[in-house]
Amino acid sequence: MRVIKVKHAIEGGKVAFDLLKEKMAAGAKVLGLATGSTPLEFYKQIVASDxxxxxxxxxxxxxxxxxxxxxxxxYAYFMKQHLFDAKPFKASYLPDGLASDLNASLDQYNQLLADNPVELQILGIGRNGHIGFNEPGSSFDGITRVVDLAPSTIEANSRFFASMEEVPKQAISMGIANIMAAKTILLMAYGEDKADAIQAMIEGPITEELPASILQNHPDAVIIVDEAAASKLA
Known part of the structure; x- marks a missing residue:
């Protein structure tokens, strides 16, 4: 696990962008992408690039x-707004939140991941240590599935909705096994509210109660943190 400390999210986005360029120059063809506020500066760097x-x-x-x-x-709308409209890919896949047969849709997504091994996976981290929507207690062996969102995650996501009642209570998420299959993982975290999760992820025990702690076992995990998120590291 390689930890890179930056002053702020803008610098973190630039560092992440440089790593992306390096991977693409080496032949990477499949990117695993994330949503939310954390990767926004990274996506801005991509959009502004050639x-x-x-x-x-x-x-x-x-x-x-x-x-x-x-x-x-x-999240499909988010990706179009912040990346895909400006930088279209040959193909872009997201789980289908309106699938009439969710089980079949999950099987298809897991097969899609098997057919397109991710070479660089972008991650954020929740305040409770979740990655993707793999909440505390998620199996390290888990694959793409429907998950019930933790109350803390629903609360954190409520800022994007008009009311708490409108926040979805379930999501489709890649499992931790899917995430760990990526050749390189790039996790970004900014802000003091992520400090406890970052400290536990890097310095604590590997436990399913802190899903991101499994990244300690990944052969090529890069962690970009600002000063606030890194404030509790030894």
């Missing part, structure tokens, strides 16, 4: 159950 993704594939970590691509709170 990088060409027309020969690349993207797969996203998760999507809310019950939201379709037209919903402005769906």
């Amino acid at each position: 990088l060409d993704f027309s020969d690349m594939v993207s797969v996203n970590l998760d999507e809310y159950v019950g939201l379709g691509v037209e919903s402005d709170q769906s």
Whole structure:
């Protein structure tokens, strides 16, 4: 696990972008992408660049159950707004939040990941240590599935919705085994509210009660943290 400390999210986005360029120059063709506020500066760097993704594939970590691509709170909409409209990929895949047969859709997504091994997976981290929507207690052997969101995650996501009642209570998420299969993992964390999770992820025991702690076992995990998120590290 390689930890890179930066002053702020803007610098972190630049460092992440440089790593992406390095991986693409080495031949990477499949990117695992994340949503939320954490990767926004990274996506801004990509959009402002001359990088060409027309020969690349993207797969996203998760999507809310019950939201379709037209919903402005769906992750599909987020990705179009912040990346895909400006930088289209050869193919971009997200879980289907409106699938009529969720079990079949999950099987298809797991097969998709097997057919398109992720070479660089982007991650954020929740205040409770979740990665993707793998909440505390998630099996390290888990694959793509429907998950019930923890109250703390629902609360954190409520800032994007008009009311707490509108926040989806379930999501489709890659499992931890899917995430760990990526050749390189790049996790970014900014802000004091992530300090406890970062400290536990890097310095604590490997436990399913802190899902991100499994990254200690990954052969190529890069962690970008600002000064606030790194404030409790030894």
